[in-house]
Amino acid sequence: MAIGMNLQRLLVALLLSLFASLGYAQGTQSSSPASNGARLYKDYCQACHMSDGKGATGAGTYPALANNPKLTTASYPIVMILYGKAGMPWFNGLLTPEEVAAIVGYVRTNFGNNYADPVTSEEVAKLRGPVPKDE
Numbered sequence: 001m002a003i004g005m006n007l008q009r010l011l012v013a014l015l016l017s018l019f020a021s022l023g024y025a026q027g028t029q030s031s032s033p034a035s036n037g038a039r040l041y042k043d044y045c046q047a048c049h050m051s052d053g054k055g056a057t058g059a060g061t062y063p064a065l066a067n068n069p070k071l072t073t074a075s076y077p078i079v080m081i082l083y084g085k086a087g088m089p090w091f092n093g094l095l096t097p098e099e100v101a102a103i104v105g106y107v108r109t110n111f112g113n114n115y116a117d118p119v120t121s122e123e124v125a126k127l128r129g130p131v132p133k134d135e
Contacts, residue, residue: 037106040099044091045107053111060087066111074119077104078127093131097121100128 042051048062049055055064070076081100084090091100098121108115 036099037102037104038110040095040103041106044095045103048088053107062087065107066113068111068113071108071113071115074104074108074115074117074123075127077107078119078124082124082128083132090132092128097124097128100124 045065048060049065050062053064053066055062055066065071078100080088081095081103082090082092095103101119101121101124104119104124107113108119
C-alpha cells in the first residue's frame, strides 16, 4: 500500500512538472515575481487547490488556501511544498528555491490572504533538505 501511494505521488509530481515545462516551452515565463508566482501556482497548484484557492473534495480532499491562517508563517507553506503531506506530492528537487518562494509569496498575498512579508529563496534554501526518496 505504501509503495503504491509513493508511486502515485511521484507520478503526480512528474506530470505536473511535465505540464509546467510545456508552459516554459511556449514562452510563458515572466520576470516579475508576482506574475511568476501566479503562473507557477497555475502550473503546479491550481489543479488540486482550484483557481480560487478554495480547494476541493472529490477523489481526494484538497485543502483551501483561501483565507487560510496556517499561511501566517511562511515556513508552513514552504515545508508543505518541499515535502508534501498525505496526498500532496513533494516538489523538493522539482522546483527551485526561487520558484517555491514565488508560489508561497503569491498564495500568501492572494485568495483573501494578507500576509505580505516577503518570502525569499534564501528562506526556502534554509528549509530545503535532501530530495525525498520513495521507498
